[in-house]
Amino acid sequence: MNTAFFTHMACAGHDPGPGHPERPDRLKAILRRFEDEAFALLDRREAPEAEIDQILRVHPRSHVDTVLAAVPDHGYVGLDADTVVSPGSREAALRAAGGVCAAVDAVMSGAARNAFCAVRPPGHHAETARAMGFCLFNNVAVGAAHARAVHGIRRVAVIDFDVHHGNGTQDIFWKESDLFYVSTHQSPLYPGTGMAGETGSSNNILNVPLAAHAGSPEFRHAMTEAVLPALSAFGPELLMISAGFDAHRNDPLAALQLTEADFAWATVKLANLAAETCGGRIVSTLEGGYDLKALAESCAAHVKELMVA
Numbered sequence: 001m002n003t004a005f006f007t008h009m010a011c012a013g014h015d016p017g018p019g020h021p022e023r024p025d026r027l028k029a030i031l032r033r034f035e036d037e038a039f040a041l042l043d044r045r046e047a048p049e050a051e052i053d054q055i056l057r058v059h060p061r062s063h064v065d066t067v068l069a070a071v072p073d074h075g076y077v078g079l080d081a082d083t084v085v086s087p088g089s090r091e092a093a094l095r096a097a098g099g100v101c102a103a104v105d106a107v108m109s110g111a112a113r114n115a116f117c118a119v120r121p122p123g124h125h126a127e128t129a130r131a132m133g134f135c136l137f138n139n140v141a142v143g144a145a146h147a148r149a150v151h152g153i154r155r156v157a158v159i160d161f162d163v164h165h166g167n168g169t170q171d172i173f174w175k176e177s178d179l180f181y182v183s184t185h186q187s188p189l190y191p192g193t194g195m196a197g198e199t200g201s202s203n204n205i206l207n208v209p210l211a212a213h214a215g216s217p218e219f220r221h222a223m224t225e226a227v228l229p230a231l232s233a234f235g236p237e238l239l240m241i242s243a244g245f246d247a248h249r250n251d252p253l254a255a256l257q258l259t260e261a262d263f264a265w266a267t268v269k270l271a272n273l274a275a276e277t278c279g280g281r282i283v284s285t286l287e288g289g290y291d292l293k294a295l296a297e298s299c300a301a302h303v304k305e306l307m308v309a
């Protein structure tokens with residue numbers, strides 16, 4: 001079985017404005033990198049628009065209405081200082097969440113062994129009722145809820161190695177004992193959450209903060225000593241990855257020192273864990289990553305390992 005790759009050019013139509021790091025060129029750089037013949041065997045698919053009902057599994061209607069009503073016919077509208085919508089944001093946001101749901105369908109049905117979603121805007125900062133941190137809807141949480149509602153599974157884990165803490169996913173998962181969220185992230189850093197003491201209502205949250213300038217040894221230690229054992233103990237039926245690549249040493253928004261090799265290594269470890277616990281089922285989706293070359297290369301390293309998992 002193969003690796004499915006979900007994307008849509010409409011995801012490049014979300015434009016948070018001049019000078020914004022979460023820019024359309026991020027997706028274009030990734031898609032250029034995936035033109036390489038090393039990726040010829042990817043099962044390439046269009047990310048469909050999510051049904052509103054799929055998003056309503058994790059966000060109240062008031063949040064969905066607020067976000068979609070803010071999308072302007074011209075120019076830009078800020079939902080907060082960092083989170084800005086443009087005319088293309090509606091379709092991009094719906095395809096980002098819909099792409100993850102479609103990837104869940106592909107993997108849960110057995111049509112694909114695993115899947116990666118090259119979509120934006122990202123999602124892990126979007127809380128139950130608040131868009132923030134460049135995120136409108138929490139794509140990975142929408143996907144996890146979709147897996148449970150449609151595919152008859154109960155236990156879904158999200159591992160988030162974006163350099164920022166996924167406060168939104170933590171918020172949505174907090175009281176859900178059958179959902180597990182584990183994050184490695186730089187701390188202190190935006191959004192300020194993700195302390196080790198934040199554990200969820202039933203120990204279903206694990207935060208592993210890393211100090212600024214931590215690199216490969218600290219990250220790999222956190223993975224082998226904390227993240228992987230916790231995931232294994234939880235025993236997910238589906239493993240989802242919030243794949244942000246802004247912990248790369250060249251990223252302009254943070255100060256961790258990871259390289260492409262670290263992302264490849266983590267992917268192998270997670271794929272091995274998925275093979276042991278959930279039939280290899282992994283759905284990975286793009287979060288951050290703001291140096292275009294580091295982003296494209298890290299994404300490529302991640303997906304290459306999914307393809308041989």
Ligand SMILES: [Zn+2]
Pocket residue numbers: 162163164244246287288289
């Ligand atoms: Zn990030």
